[in-house]
Amino acid sequence: MALLITGAAGYIGSHVLKLVLEKSSKDVTVIDNFSTGTKERLETLQKIRNFNVINADLSEGKIIQDVLKDYNIDEIIHFAASIVVPESVENPLKYYSNNTANTIGLVRASIEAGVKKFIFSSTAAVYGEPKQVPVSESTPLEPINPYGMSKLMSERVIRDASLAHKDFKHVILRYFNVAGAAMDGSIGQSFPNATHLIKVAAQTALGKRQVLSIYGDDYPTKDGTCVRDYIHVEDLASAHLKSLEYLDSNESDTFNVGYGRGFSVLEVLEAMDRVAGFKIPRKMAPRRAGDPAILISDVNKIKSLMPWKPQYEDLDKICASALAWERKIK
Numbered sequence: 001m002a003l004l005i006t007g008a009a010g011y012i013g014s015h016v017l018k019l020v021l022e023k024s025s026k027d028v029t030v031i032d033n034f035s036t037g038t039k040e041r042l043e044t045l046q047k048i049r050n051f052n053v054i055n056a057d058l059s060e061g062k063i064i065q066d067v068l069k070d071y072n073i074d075e076i077i078h079f080a081a082s083i084v085v086p087e088s089v090e091n092p093l094k095y096y097s098n099n100t101a102n103t104i105g106l107v108r109a110s111i112e113a114g115v116k117k118f119i120f121s122s123t124a125a126v127y128g129e130p131k132q133v134p135v136s137e138s139t140p141l142e143p144i145n146p147y148g149m150s151k152l153m154s155e156r157v158i159r160d161a162s163l164a165h166k167d168f169k170h171v172i173l174r175y176f177n178v179a180g181a182a183m184d185g186s187i188g189q190s191f192p193n194a195t196h197l198i199k200v201a202a203q204t205a206l207g208k209r210q211v212l213s214i215y216g217d218d219y220p221t222k223d224g225t226c227v228r229d230y231i232h233v234e235d236l237a238s239a240h241l242k243s244l245e246y247l248d249s250n251e252s253d254t255f256n257v258g259y260g261r262g263f264s265v266l267e268v269l270e271a272m273d274r275v276a277g278f279k280i281p282r283k284m285a286p287r288r289a290g291d292p293a294i295l296i297s298d299v300n301k302i303k304s305l306m307p308w309k310p311q312y313e314d315l316d317k318i319c320a321s322a323l324a325w326e327r328k329i330k
């Protein structure tokens with residue numbers, strides 16, 4: 001088995017790469033253009049065991065074709081993408097190019113090269129502002145920004161390609177709010193301007209940011225702040241390995257990945273206060289456009305069809321791992 005991971009120098013991709021290196025004997029090749037990913041993460045992971053690193057952009061079709069052929073790739077996990085929602089509103093074509101067009105190119109090259117399994121990083125953003133929670137996979141798909149739409153279009157491309165090419169099977173994973181860092185402290189989320197709440201709370205706890213803004217306290221939720229389904233990055237990572245196994249005896253499918261329960265912004269801050277040992281500076285700020293009040297996944301499908309067993313379903317553990325990682329980096 002030879003596995004290609006695109007975007008493995010990034011936050012989520014590196015945690016999946018780590019697990020693959022630890023838990024399997026697959027030959028692994030990584031493609032990344034290091035636009036947001038870091039070489040340091042890959043250097044850290046090379047200590048587990050060796051893998052191939054190709055510094056290339058997914059738009060470089062000939063390089064992609066050569067990599068698939070030269071390394072006999074038969075499985076792909078595709079993370080490489082642009083992921084900042086406000087940027088996608090300002091610069092939609094960047095998102096349709098990097099996320100959708102590059103996925104089309106990768107899928108085309110995969111089919112030509114005889115790739116059998118394709119795991120795709122999708123997002124709860126494909127649901128937009130759902131009218132009902134928890135959100136199941138059959139909830140209407142109505143993204144409200146170009147990022148979500150670029151991912152939904154990619155999903156459609158992958159699905160139609162599998163319908164036309166029976167040997168090309170896929171699993172689409174729609175992630176909810178990914179957070180935390182590797183429990184052994186080796187890797188974590190490094191993007192300094194990240195907007196993810198738990199990352200920002202950890203940075204604020206360490207004085208890297210002066211104060212954390214809470215965007216809106218008048219939502220129809222238990223305490224007025226937005227509620228999200230936070231999943232530890234290592235539990236999300238293990239869902240990717242289970243997805244590859246799933247395709248050994250099942251057809252292509254789409255799954256939500258979260259824990260199926262939600263915490264408000266204030267509850268997250270209380271958890272970070274507990275693990276930091278003091279109250280993190282915070283201030284109220286106006287709502288941001290396009291933030292649904294509550295986003296919680298219905299995870300019955302993945303739990304009933306895959307032997308996926310989350311291990312870190314504990315908000316304090318998630319916050320503690322994020323804080324420990326934040327202490328370690330500059």
Ligand SMILES: NC(=O)c1ccc[n+]([C@@H]2O[C@H](COP(=O)([O-])OP(=O)(O)OC[C@H]3O[C@@H](n4cnc5c(N)ncnc54)[C@H](O)[C@@H]3O)[C@@H](O)[C@H]2O)c1
Pocket residue numbers: 006007008009010011012013031032033034035036037038056057058059078079080081082083098102121122123124175176177178179191196
């Ligand atoms: N972080 C989240 O909370 C979240 C939630 C839902 C879905 N996702 C999805 O998970 C995936 C990974 O997200 P992340 O948080 O790890 O982001 P990230 O920015 O840390 O990682 C993306 C990686 O892809 C690389 N990359 C980007 N464009 C590339 C290109 N054209 N060619 C080669 N490499 C390229 C970057 O250098 C980086 O290493 C994305 O597809 C994202 O849409 C993330």
